[in-house]
Amino acid sequence: MLNVFTLANGRLFQEEIESLEELARFKPIWVDLESPTPEERRWVRQHFGLSIPEDAMDEDIEESARFFEEDNGELHIRSDFLIDDNDEARSVRVAFILNQHNTELKSHGVLFSIHDEDVPVFRLLRLRARRMPGLISDAKEVLLSLFDTDAEYCADTVEDIYDDLDRVSRQVLSGDVTDDKASEVLAAIARHQDMSGRIRRNMMDTRRAVSFMMRTRMLNADQFEDARQILRDLDSLDSHTGFLFDKINFLMDATVGFININQNKIIKLFSVASVALLPPTLVASIYGMNFQHMPELTQKWGYPAALCLMVVSAVGPMLYFRKRGWLK
Template identity: 30%
Template sequence: MLHVFVNDGGLLRWAKEADGAPGPVPRNTVWLDLLNPTPDELVRAEALIGAPLPTREQMAEIEESSRLRVANGILSMTVTALVWADTDEPRIAVVTFVLAGRRLVTIHHIDPQPFLAFRRRASHAELPITKGEAVLAALVEGMVDRTAGVLRRTGIELDAINRRAFRGRKLRSRGETLDDTQTLKRIGHAGHLIGKARVSLASLTRMMDFLGRDEGWNAGKATRRWARTARQDVAGLDEYAGFLAGKVALLLDTALGRINVEQNEIVKIVSIITVLLFPPTLVASICGMNFTAMPDMDEPAAYPSALLLMLLSALLPMIFVRLRRWL
C-alpha cells in the first residue's frame, strides 16, 4: 500500500488520488509511506528518488553497517519499532527510513501506531511541513512517545503487583486469595514488553547517533540538534526501562519465593497432622487386636477408656505443638 504526501503551498497534504494511480509519483512529494509495498509501488518510489530501495531481506539484517548507510547522498536507516503493545503478543517491526534530499520514503510491513496517527493528523489538519527531515523527526518523536507511554503503563502495572506482593510483615492478609498463576503471567508479560521496548530504544539510539554525526550526507544544524536532543530522550527511556527490568526480576523472585513458602507450609502442616494422628492410631490398633487372652476384654469400661485414651493421645501432642508455635 502506497501513501503519497505532497507539499501543497507549504502544507503537507495527503494526496490520496495519487496513492493507487498508475504512472509516476508527483514531483512535489515530501513523504512516501510504503506499507507492505507491491513490486509496482516499489518501482514508483525508486523512480522518484532515483535509487533502489532495500528489500525485505536487507531490512532484516542486524549489522549496523547494513542498517545505517549513506550511498550517493541518500541516507538509509533501519530501526525496530514496538508494535501491538496493547495486545498479549507485542512484537518488533522493522522500519526503514530513506532520506533523499527533501523527500522521505518509509518502508514497513506492520503499521506502527505513530505512523497511523501521523497520517490521520496529516489528513485532518494542515501541517506546515515541507521537507522529509521534518516528517522523519515527527515520526521518530511519535515512536519515542509511544514507547514512553507503554513503559509508563507497564510501570503502573508493576507498582500494583508490587503493592500486593509486599504488604507489611505478611505476604497476604487473612482470607485473601491471590492467583499466583495470573500474577506470574502478568509479570512475565511486563518483562516481555520491556524487553521489546529496549530493543526498539537501542535501534533508535544508534540512529540518533548516526544522524548527529553527519557523515556523508548534508544535514542541517537543526536536524543535528534535534538528533542530539532525541538521543537524550531515548537514553532516559532506556534507563527507565532498565529500572523496570530490575523490578520485574525482583517481583518474579518474590512471587516464586512466596509460592515456595506456601508449598513448604502445606507440607509442614501435612507432616504435623500425620504425627498427631499416629498416637490415636496406635491406641486403636492395640485395642483392636482380636486375641482371646487380651486383658480387660470383659471390663464394661474398656471401650470408653480406649476412646478417651485415643482422644487424649491426639489432644496432648496438638497442645504441645501449639505451645511451641509450630502451627
Template identity: 35%
Template sequence: MLTTFAVRDGSLLRGEKAAPLSGAVWIDLLDPTPEEERLVEAAVGFELPSREEMQEIESSSRMYREGDVLFLTANFLHGVEGSDYESTPISFVLAPSVLVTVRHATPKAFSVFTARCQKTPEALLGSPDAVLLHLFGQIVDRLADILERIGLDIDRANQDAFRAARSAKKVTQKDQDLRSVLLTLGLVGDLTARTTDTLLGLTRILTFMTAEKSAVRKENQHLIKTLVRDVRSLVEHGNSMNHKATFLLDAVLGIINVEQMNIIKTFTVVSVALMPPTLIASIYGMNFQHMPELEWPIGYPLALLAMVLSALGPVLYFKRKGWL
C-alpha cells in the same frame, strides 16, 4: 499501500496508490506490492530493502550508507492497544530529496504523526531529515506513554500482591490473586523488553546519524541531540522498571513459597500427630493369643483414649514451640 506527502504553498498534499512521486518529501510504503516497489525505486533512483533484508540482525545490514543515501532499520513495537502486540522491523531510507519508509505494520505513532502533518505540514515536512527526526520524536513520545502505562501496571500488581498476602481470604482465593499478579508481571516484563528493544534500536540509528552529519541539515542537528537525551532517559526508566518488576516477581514467588510451606507444615503436623495413634492401633491389631489387654472390659475405651491423648500431645507441643 503507497502514500506520498508533500507541501505546496503551506498546504499538505497527500496522495495514495498512483499518486505522483515527484516533489514528495515523504513516501510511505505499507505492505508494498512488487509493482509499488518498482515504481518507487524508479522514481527515487535506488533499491529499497526487501522484507528479508529488513529482518537481518547484523548492525551492518541494518544501518549503512550508499552514496548520499542512508538505510536505517530497527524493530518497533506496535499493537499495544490490543492484546496482540509485537515488534516489527521498519526501514527508513533517507535521501537528500526524499524519505522513504518501508513497513509491514502500523504503529500508532505513524497514525498520530500523519494526523499532525495535516495540521502543521510546513513544520514537520520541511525536509526529508526533518520528517525522519519528527517521526522519531513521535515514536519516542509513544514509547514514553507505554512506559507510563507499564509503570501503572507494576504499581497495581505491587498493591494486589501484598494485599493478597495480608488478606484473610481462603488459600484458593489467594492463589487466584497471586496467579493474576504473575500473569500481569509476565505481560509487563515482555512489553518492557520490547519497548527497551525499540529504544535501543533508535539509539543505534541516532548514533549512526550523528556520525553521518552530512545527511542531516544543520538546522535539524538540535533535534538529534534532543532525541538522544529523551531516548537515553527512557532507556534508564525502562531498566528501572525492569528491576522493579523483577523484585516484585521475586516477592510474589516468595509469598507463594510461604503459602506452600504453611500447607506443607499443616500436613506435617497432622502426619506427626497421627503417628502415635497409628502405632497403638497397630499394636492392638496384632493377632497374638496372649495379649492380656484384649480381655479387659474397658480395654477398647482405654485404647481409644490413649490414641486421642497421643495425638493431642504433639499438637500441644508444636503450639508451645510456636510452630502452629
C-alpha cells in the same frame, strides 16, 4: 498500500496512490509503502528511479548492514519500531531510504519507508504534522521526527507500565495473595518485563540510527541540535526502564514468596497431622501384637480401652499445637 506526503502551507498532507499516473501528479517529500505489491514497487522504480531491495524487510540482516550510505548519496536505515497491543507487544522492522537529491525530479530529497504493517508512530506523526504547520520542511526532518515520535511513544509506554505496576503492587502488598491472584500477578509481571526489554532494545536501535545520521553530516545546524535532543530524551528513559526492571524483580520475588508461604501452610497441615497421628499409631501397633497376656484377648474392656487410649494420645498433641498457635 502506497501513500505519498506533500507539503502545503507548512502542513503535511497524505494522498493514497492507486496508479502510476496519479503518482506523477505529486512531488512528495515522503513516500510510505505498507506491504507494497510488486506493482507498487514498479511504480516507485519507474517514477523515482529507485529499486527497493528485496531483503529490505529481512529480520536476519547483519547489524552492521542496517545503516549505510550508497555511492549515489542514498542513505539506507533499517530500524525497529515498537507496537504496544493489548494482547501482544512486538517490534516492526521499517526500512528507510533517503534520497537526498533527485536531479531527475528536481527534488531536494524524498524519504521512502517500507514496512509490513501499520506503525503507531507513523500515525502519530501524520496527525501531528497535519495539525502543526511548520513542523516538517524536508525529508530529513520527516525521518528525525519519526525517531523523535518513537522516543515519545516509548515514554508513553513506560508511563503505562508505571500505572499498571502500581495496581499490581497494591495487590501484592495487600498481603492477601491467593494462588489464583498470584498467577494473575505473575502473568502481568511477565508482560511488563517483556515490554520493558523491548523498549530498551527499541531505544538502543533508535539511538544508533540517530547517531548514524549525525555522523553522515547530512543534517544542518538546527537538525543536528534536534538529533542531540532526541539522544538526550532516550538517555533519560534509561534510568526509568532500569527502575522498572528493579521494581518488576521486587514484585516477582514478593509474589513467589507469598506462593511459598501458601505452600508452607499446606505442608504444615500435613506435618501437624502426621505428628498428631503418631501416638495413636504407636498404641495401635502395640495392641495389635497378639501376645498371650494382651488384655483384648482375655478382658472385655481391652479393645475399648485401646481405642480410648488412641483418642487421648491424638487429642493431647492437637491441644498442644493449638496452644502454640501452629494450627492457624
